[in-house]
Amino acid sequence: MEEYLKGQTNQLPFPVYSIDIAKGREFDHVILYDVSNEQFYTTQDKRILYTLLSRGMESMLVTYKKELSAFF
Helix, strand or coil, X not given: CHHHHCCCCCCCCCCCCCHHHHCCCCEEXXXXXXXXXXXXXXXXXXXXXXHHHXXXXXXXXXXXXXXXXXXX
């Protein structure tokens, strides 16, 4: 990560997956970016959020802007 942040490499030291690709997989650590009311507000979004929250086996970091999703 240090090399990436210093601009010495353009390859992230961890995989980044879309929701569709992450479905059905498990990961040791998961980062969810922008789990806010602006992004997750419908019943379908609630199902997607559940899927995302069930992917991490050891740790999970959830970030949001302004207001955390009401489904959380």
